[in-house]
Amino acid sequence: MDFSFSAAGLSAADISAIWLTVKLATLATFILLLVGVPVAWWLARTRSRWKGPVGAVVALPIVLPPTVIGFYLLVAMGPDGPLGRITQSLGLGLLSFTFAGLVIASVFYSLPFVVQPLQNAFENVPERALETAATLRASALDRFFSVVLPLSKPGLITASVLGFAHTVGEFGVVLMIGGNIPGQTRVASVQIYDHVEAMEYVQAHWLSGAMLLFAFAVLVVLYTFNPNGKR
Amino acid sequence: MNRLLEAPIKIGAVKGVAAKLLALVFLLAAGQTARAEEKLTIAAAADLQFALEEIIVSFRHIDPAARIETIYGSSGKFSTQIRQGAPYDLYFSADIAYPRELESEGYAASKAQPYAVGRIVLWSQSRDARAMTLADLADPAIHKIAIANPRHAPYGKRAEEALRSAGVWEKVEPKLVYGEDIAQTAQYVQSGNAQVGILALSLARSPQLAKQGSYVLISDRLHQPLLQGYIITRRAADNPLAQAFSRFMSGKEARTIMARYGFALPGEVE
Numbered sequence: 001m002d003f004s005f006s007a008a009g010l011s012a013a014d015i016s017a018i019w020l021t022v023k024l025a026t027l028a029t030f031i032l033l034l035v036g037v038p039v040a041w042w043l044a045r046t047r048s049r050w051k052g053p054v055g056a057v058v059a060l061p062i063v064l065p066p067t068v069i070g071f072y073l074l075v076a077m078g079p080d081g082p083l084g085r086i087t088q089s090l091g092l093g094l095l096s097f098t099f100a101g102l103v104i105a106s107v108f109y110s111l112p113f114v115v116q117p118l119q120n121a122f123e124n125v126p127e128r129a130l131e132t133a134a135t136l137r138a139s140a141l142d143r144f145f146s147v148v149l150p151l152s153k154p155g156l157i158t159a160s161v162l163g164f165a166h167t168v169g170e171f172g173v174v175l176m177i178g179g180n181i182p183g184q185t186r187v188a189s190v191q192i193y194d195h196v197e198a199m200e201y202v203q204a205h206w207l208s209g210a211m212l213l214f215a216f217a218v219l220v221v222l223y224t225f226n227p228n229g230k231r
Numbered sequence: 232m233n234r235l236l237e238a239p240i241k242i243g244a245v246k247g248v249a250a251k252l253l254a255l256v257f258l259l260a261a262g263q264t265a266r267a268e269e270k271l272t273i274a275a276a277a278d279l280q281f282a283l284e285e286i287i288v289s290f291r292h293i294d295p296a297a298r299i300e301t302i303y304g305s306s307g308k309f310s311t312q313i314r315q316g317a318p319y320d321l322y323f324s325a326d327i328a329y330p331r332e333l334e335s336e337g338y339a340a341s342k343a344q345p346y347a348v349g350r351i352v353l354w355s356q357s358r359d360a361r362a363m364t365l366a367d368l369a370d371p372a373i374h375k376i377a378i379a380n381p382r383h384a385p386y387g388k389r390a391e392e393a394l395r396s397a398g399v400w401e402k403v404e405p406k407l408v409y410g411e412d413i414a415q416t417a418q419y420v421q422s423g424n425a426q427v428g429i430l431a432l433s434l435a436r437s438p439q440l441a442k443q444g445s446y447v448l449i450s451d452r453l454h455q456p457l458l459q460g461y462i463i464t465r466r467a468a469d470n471p472l473a474q475a476f477s478r479f480m481s482g483k484e485a486r487t488i489m490a491r492y493g494f495a496l497p498g499e500v501e
Contacts, residue, residue, distance in 0.1 A: 074418075075422060078422045079424075084423075094374070094375075097408045097424065176415075177424075179377070179408030179409060179419065179424075179425075180380060180408065180411075181407070181409070193411075194380065196308075197305060197311070197411070198382045199307065199383075
């Protein structure tokens with residue numbers, strides 16, 4: 001078998017898959033921050049007895065196999081599933097096999113990787129800083145944006161990088177609900193799987209090598225410039 | 232970074248547990264090798280997942296003690312895995328080309344034997360497929376059509392050929408979603424996420440799918456024949472169970488079951 005890098009580089013289909021992956025991860029990270037910041041803030045500050053259950057729900061994707069998430073999403077997004085009924089009544093059709101469906105799946109799948117670093121950061125914001133800001137008559141929203149967020153910058157960076165990287169690394173869920181459509185749901189990880197299945201090892205090598213470099217670069221950046229991600 | 236990974240764990244305790252786990256792994260591994268010869272592991276194309284199970288049940292009437300494990304998936308993947316030393320004794324492919332390649336490369340202990348000719352069907356849960364034609368797939372009310380991935384799944388290749396021969400490929404292609412093997416393709420349609428699928432007749436005839444939807448045969452003049460073949464792999468050269476099962480496959484009982492699932496049998500076609 002030929003495992004060498006003989007043929008030239010990445011094909012147009014590979015580049016389209018990479019571009020799609022970047023688009024998916026960027027959009028998912030953006031939505032994850034919008035959703036994750038309030039959830040993490042609530043988890044960091046609340047004394048509610050719901051803190052445990054909510055935290056557990058957020059952490060589920062760390063523990064669950066992607067197949068469980070993929071299976072439930074496929075059923076939920078189908079014509080008789082709860083999500084499918086909503087999207088159909090809104091005239092949007094079904095979410096399965098669409099880019100929008102992948103974005104929603106990615107938000108679920110990567111949620112803990114965004115919420116947990118944010119929660120750690122928010123928990124470490126000193127109460128005194130907030131009280132001082134309050135005595136200066138800063139509103140709650142003002143305090144959040146001018147005190148909490150700047151103090152939590154390392155946490156925000158860690159959350160964004162992990163959310164993005166984890167979405168890039170997604171495979172099982174996409175395979176189950178994506179339907180492998182070029183330019184829509186055929187992301188880089190699925191494209192690699194198909195190369196291997198079709199015994200196109202040279203192409204699998206190129207794309208895998210590109211992913212490996214990307215993952216390494218992301219982690220180097222994360223560990224070099226943000227050594228105390230927890231703060 | 233990750234709260235689950237932050238739990239304080241004593242290193243000493245980890246070492247103790249690790250040592251025990253390692254011992255357990257070795258113990259299990261030893262058990263595996265000692266029994267390898269009395270056991271049969273079959274890797275089979277996903278279109279066989281109901282027919283083969285029935286055949287194994289009737290094989291057990293002859294040999295009740297036989298330990299048989301089956302793994303279903305895409306033919307292309309199994310072929311790659313066998314080259315990489317996967318522990319399969321028999322390999323049933325949906326396309327005889329794969330076992331023939333393995334045979335010519337020296338990975339087989341038998342000739343590549345044809346065992347069936349597969350057929351493709353249009354299957355649907357939400358519509359009455361019995362009166363459908365390939366041309367109907369252009370209907371704008373059909374949003375998604377599932378086929379197996381033509382790049383590596385034999386049923387997907389034949390589906391693409393049929394759509395092209397019927398002259399509807401250009402209209403249908405934007406609606407296609409691709410399953411990794413024919414079983415995943417079936418699951419896309421069964422769950423209602425795709426309205427129609429091109430599936431294996433053997434799956435459409437399975438009890439699971441038969442009660443949920445309807446199908447129509449696609450003419451086999453529209454595509455290359457789906458000649459399916461199997462081999463005994465090199466590692467099973469001395470496995471008597473592999474030989475026995477291989478003989479059983481060409482016997483009357485197995486052929487009756489295969490015919491019931493809609494497979495044409497080699498020797499009866501051609």
